[in-house]
Amino acid sequence: MNRNSPLLEVVGITRRFPGVTAVDGVDFSLRAGEVHALLGENGAGKSTLIKILGGALGKDRGTILLNGASVDFHSPADALAVGIAVIYQELVLCPHLSVAENVLMGHLPRAAGLGIDWPAANRRVAGVLAQLGVTIAPTTLVGRLSTAQQQLVEIAKALSRDSRILVLDEPSAALGQRDLEHLFGVMRLLREQGVALVYISHRLEEVFAIADRVSVLKDGRLVGHWPIGEVTMQGLVRAMTGRDLGVIGGAETDIAAPVRLEVRGLGRKDAFQDISLSLRAGEIVGIAGIVGSGRTELLRAIFGADQPETGEIEVDGVPVRLRSPVQALRHGLGLLPEDRKLQGLLLGRALRENVSLASLRRFTRFGILRPAQEERAVRALMGELQIVARGSGQSVETLSGGNQQKVVLARWLARQCGILLFDEPTRGVDVGAKEEIYRLIHALAASGAAVLIVSSELKELFAICPRILVMREGRLAGEFAGSHLREEEVVDAMLMGGRSDGTAAVATG
């Protein structure tokens, strides 16, 4: 296969959102008849990039060249018209209509008069499906099909519009092993027919199984692109997580310090099993693991946001049953959630209200809030965290990503929690704010708090955690501290399942 001139070329694409540059000067090229994998951790900019390619989002800067000619999209219809189809993770099919109606939606063949030429429609769809090597009757209702079959219908829909470029956004997330192999079969078939495919997945084994080339994004920038034969799994993980510092490590763990949090045999169906860990006062412990390893689910279960089914939790040596966040807070736990916009911030409300939300009791006497006290505490935290805002009354919606994250952090500082669970504390935050957050986490630990940190960035964990636990497929896959805290070993533990057996898929959950 030697089709060297790129079919699609993206040059210097940039897209900003308030407070964050989601895609920053990214170059990307796609040849006819190749499968190009696009990799990156959550928030790296993959979805923004493919939305721009699919016409769902506009770009602030940059050029999209199709066969060497510049194109500009204002809507998904524009992109479809020139042959680019994006199949998003959430399928957009009408379950109550037939396969044929879904595939030909908007351009069903007309019979004489106003009617639809059903025989012709079904014939055409059967033809497209046969081209994919799929045997689904065109008259079947889409709602009756499995997720895997629905994906194939989406692909058929794209092909029926003569799409030459197909973008698949994490198609494997909802597929079992057999369906996945079938999908790969279809992708190979399309590749032979000269279709260009962009494939997004978090599962590296899949990338090695199907891709011809791979591009890695991180923090909105392109880290690099390589022919698949020139990279290793470890190299890709390193590219995605951006480990480029030497081992720094934090302060040594004080083994005389009291254990604040003890977790034994914690499990939750389809998310994680048999997790045991302990956390001492003043300790910072990291949890590494790729997306889907159960790391976020574990933190939520410890905090009582989801209920674990097995295992027990002790706080300060006393067994507790945390049925809700309210109870977790009473025991001194705080959770910085993974997605600050969906789970952390009251976007339309003032900074002040966001900061004091978890500690309103502190500012209340006889049931009445004392605004002056609240204001003083909020101002003090704004100073301590160097939150840049016009004032405590500014709506958090208008703050930058880093400042928004600091507002959520400030909420837990105001609460004076002794056990802090941080999920991706620096996601979508610029470098300067990251360092301030690291400094703050160190200060918290130095003042006696116990901190558990989940992060996609190994660099981050290595920089602040003297002890790192690794999760893989919902289980603890290793614990590293002191002289064993080496990048290669941690990466190996994160991936081992996939490496020892080329076909094993990493569990999602």
Added chain:
Amino acid sequence: MGLQQSLPVERAAGGDRQRLDVREMLTRYGTFIALIVLIVVAALLSPRFLSPVNLMNVLRQTAIVGVLGIGMTFVILTAGIDLSVGATLALSAVMLAGTLESTGNIALAMLAAVLAGMAVGLGNGLGVTLGRVQPFVMTLGMLGIARSLAFLYTGGEPIPVLDRTFLTLGIGYLWKVPIPSIIFIAILIVAALVLRYTPFGRAVYAIGSNEEAARLSGIEVGRVKTSVYVISGFTAGIGAIMYCSQFASAPPIAGEGYELDAIAAVVVGGTSLFGGQGGVIGTFFGALIIGILSNVLNLMGVSPFAQPLAKGALIILAVLIVGRGRRG
């Protein structure tokens, strides 16, 4: 909470974003500006509008929908809705009249009205929180239930309310202001203070703004959401007291369509149906706007058939203006 709360922000904002501020002004003070414009237009169109007697009439007529609107504001701030308030008012009214008829005790009768309203609200709240029924569906169902209970209780006939002492509540004056309006203002002030100066008020805004974030911050979401429906039931009970004392009667059809007027007052007052934005001061102005509009249309002799048209157009216009400002 629109009006006063914005002051520190405006001051701190300085002059760096002039254009945005004009929009913000429109969003924040839009209801108030609209009210002033409406009053000026009304005064020009009808010389009788500004007469003290007429103004007092407007205030009195606004009181019931205004009070319902206050309870409704709490519900809508949590991104909920209460369609049952009109029917709840009827149930409370017949309970009041029935109790008054059999015991002659005014205090007991008013207590019956308020408790009946709060009971209906508790039902709504538990259905929404424990039952996880959508607020729209839950309160729509409750609308039917409460209305039907009112009919069953009275056998379909209105119960007359004859106690003269009680009737002064509806038609009397205190310092030359109609008593219902004084009750309305008093409840308004309490509600505004609760929303602004209590942890409960903060929780109401937090839930409407981002329920998951509120839950993860230790807010007892179920309890707060149940409470706002109880508050709405409470204001429906107060509305029933005003109704019976003004009309000297408690018909089971009382309050029909009031839920829509109350929602209109809240929306015209600038509270977002998606929750988390707005407040009762806005609802006060919203209720006044709707009250003045009906009054002016009456004074000008506009056909009653055309009046809902004017009201409907006003609501859509208000949401267009407020919505545009907010998205900007």
